[in-house]
Amino acid sequence: MLLNSLNCFISKLHDNVADSLSAGGCTMMFDGLMAALQEMLTHGGVLRLCGVTMTPRVILMTDGKPTDSAGEEEAKKKVLGAAIAFGPAGFKEVGLPFSVPIACVGCGDCDIALLQAIAKLTNGMYVVVGNIAELSTFFRRQVLLIRFAAKFASDMEMLRSQLALAAFLAELGEAVESAELVCQTTE
Numbered sequence: 001m002l003l004n005s006l007n008c009f010i011s012k013l014h015d016n017v018a019d020s021l022s023a024g025g026c027t028m029m030f031d032g033l034m035a036a037l038q039e040m041l042t043h044g045g046v047l048r049l050c051g052v053t054m055t056p057r058v059i060l061m062t063d064g065k066p067t068d069s070a071g072e073e074e075a076k077k078k079v080l081g082a083a084i085a086f087g088p089a090g091f092k093e094v095g096l097p098f099s100v101p102i103a104c105v106g107c108g109d110c111d112i113a114l115l116q117a118i119a120k121l122t123n124g125m126y127v128v129v130g131n132i133a134e135l136s137t138f139f140r141r142q143v144l145l146i147r148f149a150a151k152f153a154s155d156m157e158m159l160r161s162q163l164a165l166a167a168f169l170a171e172l173g174e175a176v177e178s179a180e181l182v183c184q185t186t187e
Contacts, residue, residue: 027064030075033082033102037094045096055098058086059142060118063108076114080121087122105129105138 036058047056066075083102084090091099101124104115115126129135 026067027062028068029060029062029066030068030078030082032060033058033079033086037082037085037096040100041095045098045100054146056100057142057146058100058102058122058124059105060102060115061105061107062110062115063106065109065111066114076111079114080117083118083121089121099123101125103127103142105135107135 040056045056047054065072066079068075068078070078085094086096086100086102088099091097100122102118102122103124104119104126106112106115106126106128107130110128112126112128115128118124119126127138129138
């Protein structure tokens with residue numbers, strides 16, 4: 001199953017890069033966002049997972065400020081323009097069927113204000129992580145979010161019931177196990 005493979009991939013990625021990450025060099029955010037947009041357009045702007053068609057998410061991870069040959073301020077303008085293309089104000093103009101939220105992950109000397117602006121423009125979110133454990137937690141939560149969306153995308157009544165149950169259990173001090181969010185639908 002794709003999500004199980006993704007979990008295994010994240011574990012292997014963590015093991016292979018945890019000690020080798022370092023800040024430095026150029027941060028080509030605009031180029032990365034344009035590559036993500038092109039990839040989405042190539043696949044019709046949707047993600048098919050567990051037999052459910054969903055809006056994809058973009059994760060923008062950076063340890064710095066956007067840079068290119070035009071300088072930092074011009075690079076920021078280009079990045080914000082690209083973010084608009086993903087969000088409610090621009091998705092139709094670029095050919096996407098839905099707006100696509102961008103989850104921004106910053107670390108090191110990142111431009112927090114820029115990440116917040118990108119998240120706001122796209123109805124996404126931002127987080128700043130200080131270490132590999134926090135980064136792993138962020139990606140784990142993204143996988144759980146995708147599983148949750150895939151499980152309940154076609155049954156909103158079940159979703160409301162599940163949310164009510166989770167809220168009730170939380171009030172009692174009980175944690176809801178992540179296994180409850182595992183996608184069980186088959187294609």
